[in-house]
Amino acid sequence: MDQEKRALIVKEIEHWQRSKLLPDHYCDFLLNLYRDPEASGTVVQQERKRKIVESNPLHWLLLIGSIGLFCYVGLHFSLFPPLLQIGVFLAVVLAAHGVSAYFRNRKPLLSYALFGVGAGALLAGGALLLGDESGAGAAGDWTAPAFYIACCAIIWIAFGVALRVPWIHLCGWIVLMFVYSAAVNRIVAPEGWVALELSWVPLAGVFGWIGWLLSRRAKQSGAVFLILACLLWFVPETYAYAFTEQPLAVTQSLMLGKLAALGATAFFFRKLWTEWVV
Template sequence: MDQEKRRIILKEIDHWRRSRLLPEQYCDFLENLYKEDPAEGSSSRSGFSLNTLIQQGSLKFWSLSFGIISFFFFIVFYFNVFPWGLQIAVTLFLSAGCYALAAYHRRNKPLFSMSITGLGSLLLLGFGSWIIAIQGWPPGIATTLLIAFCGFAWLVLGYALRFGIISYCGFACGMLLYAFLLGQTNPSASWGMLQIFWLPLAAIFFWLSWLGYHRIKALAPVFFAVSVSLWFMPEADAFLLRDVEMPAMPALLLLKIGMAFLLLFGLRKKWVVWITS
């Protein structure tokens, strides 16, 4: 078999492995059949190698890298003098570029794709916060809008790229906005009232985890993680956002941890299937 056909077959086997269309041991068996040297490691699994790019990179690669880095530092140094419209456009352009690059390498370089997605998210949030500080916009309204926009973008991107951690960050933005809303409408809420505000949402997302397992499997682990986070949000809301001083807080937190342990242990045969399928 010629080298080109062998390369195409090995690439297809690697696609089956990443997509979980075949079990891992079957992919290993097929891969070994079409390798010239069965002892060699799978080059398709090596993914992104910075060391190889640096050592074997061409003049075009080095020039492009230098140009991108120089352009980024130029933006950082002169960002303050840009008008606010250009600042927003630059922020969206840089973030969209990172997300487009992540989508392009999603299948063949998943680790690099995840890293560049995280970089794009940091740029979106960081530059957005910088714009608010530079322009002197009202921090309350502007920060709320920024968090809402980031949350929506991360939810869409997390689902599109099948990165659960990005989707979770989107839901985390939603939890933060909900906490801000509760702080505005119920600034003096007691610890018991906070349980009423948060725990039903934890139950809803736990149910959504079950529903996601039957409908949208990629979101089932995300819903489960959000449910667990919401379980402890009353304490986080009281301690971090409201500065409520409760001497019994450590005991109450240990009690909730114990209750979560008992619930998760009793339902382990169900939720483990939801998050691992």
């Protein structure tokens, strides 16, 4: 059989195997029947090898140059003038988020990876830009970093809502929860159970109510707010365990009681929230 026809048949059989159009053992039998015994690897692998071997030297130069430029900028970033630092920082963040949005439906994994790069650059760049100011200022000044992290969280929330990626939306709100908890710790520093519960439980109710309102028009956002409400429900006990001198037995009892209450509520209203979330 002609090599070109054989390669075309093998490629089609491999497509059937990847698409689960035929059982694997049938596809393996057909591949063994039509594949050239002297050929090594699948048609896709051979095509990849051919592209690498026949690739343009300019592509290799661009790849190596890009890696070298990235390393140079990373190693000497702190030596750049402030305006250049801000420019590089914004370029990386905008490029990562923009390309992530472009590949949202085409290549989701690549899109998520690029978002992670952009989010990491957003946090790292802010830490570098605020580092000198924080070091020169008061040691206990936490407002600037907290405000910056809150702004990052708002950007992630907007990004997650715009691209309809629930986990990014959720991560943004969780970061805002941490910022709020830090503010409560610094400003209020609650010690008693009444103050602890009032600091977070009303927010859990508000988030649950917002989620219920959004459940019909924006199901994913409604699910995000429901998860946030459940997380906020347990924050007072977590905070008490980490930052107060409340007895451990009392904290554990309240945590178990809340868990039982949440489980019972989820069971009795399962028909409602399954339509909401699932």
